[in-house]
Amino acid sequence: MSRPGEQGLIERFFRPLATAPGAALLSDDAATVPTGDGPELVVTTDAIVAGVHFFPDDPPDAIARKALRVNLSDLAAKGARPAGYLVTLALPDDWAVDWLEGFVEGLAADQEEFGVSLLGGDTVRTPGPLMVSVTALGHAQEGGVPRRGGGAPGQRLYVTGTIGDAALGLRLRQDERLALRWDLRRSEREWLLDRYLIPEPRLALSAVVAAYATAAMDLSDGFVGDLEKLAAASRVGAIVEAARVPLSSAAARIVRCDEDALGVALTGGDDYELLIAIDPDDVEAFEAEARSCAVAVTDIGVLLEGEGVEIESGARLLSLDRSSYSHF
Amino acid sequence: MSRPGEQGLIERFFRPLATAPGAALLSDDAATVPTGDGPELVVTTDAIVAGVHFFPDDPPDAIARKALRVNLSDLAAKGARPAGYLVTLALPDDWAVDWLEGFVEGLAADQEEFGVSLLGGDTVRTPGPLMVSVTALGHAQEGGVPRRGGGAPGQRLYVTGTIGDAALGLRLRQDERLALRWDLRRSEREWLLDRYLIPEPRLALSAVVAAYATAAMDLSDGFVGDLEKLAAASRVGAIVEAARVPLSSAAARIVRCDEDALGVALTGGDDYELLIAIDPDDVEAFEAEARSCAVAVTDIGVLLEGEGVEIESGARLLSLDRSSYSHF
Known part of the structure; x- marks a missing residue:
């Protein structure tokens, strides 16, 4: 079998x-x-x-x-x-x-x-x-426990922090020569390695998540694949603008010089950032409260009727070899 | 180091x-x-x-x-x-x-x-x-969570079920010839092996434990050593009459023919029976409620002022090589 x-x-x-x-x-x-x-x-x-x-x-x-x-x-x-x-x-x-x-x-x-x-x-x-x-x-906490399946069409999608650092940090860990090829400063190299080594749980935002999120999950297996899970659980589709996905300066430098790097960043896993769906009426309050917790949140897209996740890059759809990483 | x-x-x-x-x-x-x-x-x-x-x-x-x-x-x-x-x-x-x-x-x-x-x-x-x-x-549950350290002098000590089966079952599992030496019936051999393989958690008694136990723990590392832990946590001593420690018919048969077996039974571990201290005033009610849950409980001894655990066998103290088993 x-x-x-x-x-x-x-x-x-x-x-x-x-x-x-x-x-x-x-x-x-x-x-x-x-x-x-x-x-x-x-x-x-x-x-x-x-x-x-x-x-x-x-x-x-x-x-x-x-x-x-x-x-x-x-x-x-x-x-x-x-x-x-x-x-x-x-x-x-x-x-x-x-x-x-x-x-x-x-x-x-x-x-x-x-x-x-x-x-x-x-x-x-x-x-x-x-x-x-x-x-x-x-x-x-107040507001209850947001599930993966609570999303609905029209709701905005947010992520905390920056995406892809850990996956790129893992690549660097596996092959130190990449630091040269990617023309990284020492501080950028250390940032990426550290993001892989020690994730940053966004507990500072958890009360805000409880209060405002209609659906939420943490990003552990790759942004695109995890978004697919949230969309499927919510029985909706999603469109994300690749250009809006927040990248650290280190990740942005790599993406400019390595055409495969964006795919790695969006699907590579170990981000441990939060993916959060917010009702349009709550967007301003959510952003204000997140600011007061000193956690960066970025509006990256929207949930839609239908199914599947599309990542738009300018006028075209980004095509990715795979959407997530499995440790198993 | x-x-x-x-x-x-x-x-x-x-x-x-x-x-x-x-x-x-x-x-x-x-x-x-x-x-x-x-x-x-x-x-x-x-x-x-x-x-x-x-x-x-x-x-x-x-x-x-x-x-x-x-x-x-x-x-x-x-x-x-x-x-x-x-x-x-x-x-x-x-x-x-x-x-x-x-x-x-x-x-x-x-x-x-x-x-x-x-x-x-x-x-x-x-x-x-x-x-x-x-x-x-x-x-x-009603009555709260009995800790290991809640025992006091004068309280009676109870165990559920029978002690030592799992430790003897493990010996059998390691050396099948023991079944012959110990003159075990097939059903007795299977009982002992099964007691090692699949412990019986005494959940049927848990509400009674919450209601009556002043101190309680489960016996996982050997009866004597675990009792030493309960007594130490309660800052008391304990005396147990070896003859009152409940043995299954299989274990009793082995103890009669193998002089080392009682030590194995009392210190060998993996019993997963409960050790419970009961205030003298509650003894009758505790025993009655345990009967109504169909869990056998046996009064084996008493907590005393002082420290240390003594196992009395007739007029002498049983001396054991070690009091418990460590899986680590």
């Missing part, structure tokens, strides 16, 4: 087990658990494996922060205020005390930055590679 | 990160998360690794059920009603569709048995062995 990819695995094997309404059929960034009269609890889990999701020689504090932050990013996308997290660490036989000290320092720094506490965990020995699995818990 | 064991790891590295009161300094079976006016949420996580916590050729449905049940057992110990669970599955490169079908069937069967839903998860590829990490969530 042929073996499905990760999405197929979820649909075929795991979705039938997601019988609780809050599980959203496993097709969202996080699940919700009702708590009596209190706000719903939002819960999400993501694991990272050495050699698959990060480089085994990445600094241990960066590995810890990535593992935590990809989960906090899911909470931000669901408009949740973080409550805490659990971490399961599978340590290879040759683990070193120094390494673990660095790992814990990374967690401690992020706990302070994001105001979360470790709630529990498990440490197991493995003959395989290092693996870090984090479960993050949060409280739903 | 020397490398600490699992307990040392927790104390040295992770405890300082557990800043939330509900994390109980990582010294309990589960953490609690406040939810406004609603009952607290109880959350726990445990991972199992092929070749460490189970045999790689165990049936996939049994692996799934063990991974889920060791977490449900923690909820039962904290008097919680299960709300759902998340599962992270690290699949080796050679995973097979048949295997995954069996795994999912195991989860589905237990979802039905225990009334829980999958809430989310992650599937990652690993060059290492299969690993299953489960996070289980539950709601605290």
Whole structure:
């Protein structure tokens, strides 16, 4: 029997087990658990494996922060205020005390930055590679939990921050000569590498997301593919203007000199920015509140009747080899 | 620098990160998360690794059920009603569709048995062995969450079910000739093997635990060692009469013919029974309610002023080589 990819695995094997309404059929960034009269609890889990999701020689504090932050990013996308997290660490036989000290320092720094506490965990020995699995818990906020499927025709599409840095940073990490070919300044090179190494969860925006987003998700597997997921869940289409997709100065420099780079930026994954749909009536208030949180948001397109995602570049449609990246 | 064991790891590295009161300094079976006016949420996580916590050729449905049940057992110990669970599955490169079908069937069967839903998860590829990490969530019940540290002198000690079956079952699994030496009937052999393979979380008792237990924990690392943890957390000592520790007929037969077996049973781990402290005034009501839940509970001893755990066998103290088992 042929073996499905990760999405197929979820649909075929795991979705039938997601019988609780809050599980959203496993097709969202996080699940919700009702708590009596209190706000719903939002819960999400993501694991990272050495050699698959990060480089085994990445600094241990960066590995810890990535593992935590990809989960906090899911909470931000669901408009949740973080409550805490659990971490399961599978340590290879040759683990070193120094390494673990660095790992814990990374967690401690992020706990302070994001105001979360470790709630529990498990440490197991493995003959395989290092693996870090984090479960993050949060409280739903005023306005509720925006799902991927809440979008409707006419709503504007926003992204936070800049898109494509992490995917380009990964390319640089894999082939250092690209820094020369792309004519990057040292600060630009470091920016891109860092964006891959340590994502920035947009928790500062989560209350605004809860208040205004009709649909939201975090961008982990590539902007275009993730937008396709949001559009499909909302049973709408989407048009994005490529020129409006926000790029960092480093990414913009690369896109000017490398014709493949825009495709990499738009489909490459690991952005951990938020994709947010906003009702046209709320656009001004949303933008104003995002400004007051000091999180950049950019209007990149619109949801439409129909299906599918079109990326417009001037008068033509951008054609991309693939829309997303799979770590599985 | 020397490398600490699992307990040392927790104390040295992770405890300082557990800043939330509900994390109980990582010294309990589960953490609690406040939810406004609603009952607290109880959350726990445990991972199992092929070749460490189970045999790689165990049936996939049994692996799934063990991974889920060791977490449900923690909820039962904290008097919680299960709300759902998340599962992270690290699949080796050679995973097979048949295997995954069996795994999912195991989860589905237990979802039905225990009334829980999958809430989310992650599937990652690993060059290492299969690993299953489960996070289980539950709601605290009337009476609150009994902690390990709630015991006081004079309180009676109870355990559910029978002790030592899983540890003896593991020995059998490792050396089939023991079945002959121990003169076991086929049904007894299967009972012991099954008790190791698929633990029985005592969720049927969880509301009674919430209502009556002053202190409680689940027995995962060996009865004596776990009791030492409860006594230490409660700052008391404990005396247990070895003859009162409930043994299955299979375990009792082995203990009669193998002088080392009692030590194995009392310290070997993987029981997933509950250890519960009850105020003397509540003993009758507790026993009556446990009977009405059809969960066997046995009074095995008492908490005392002082410290340390003594296991009395007739007029002498049982001396054990070690008090618990570490999977790490």
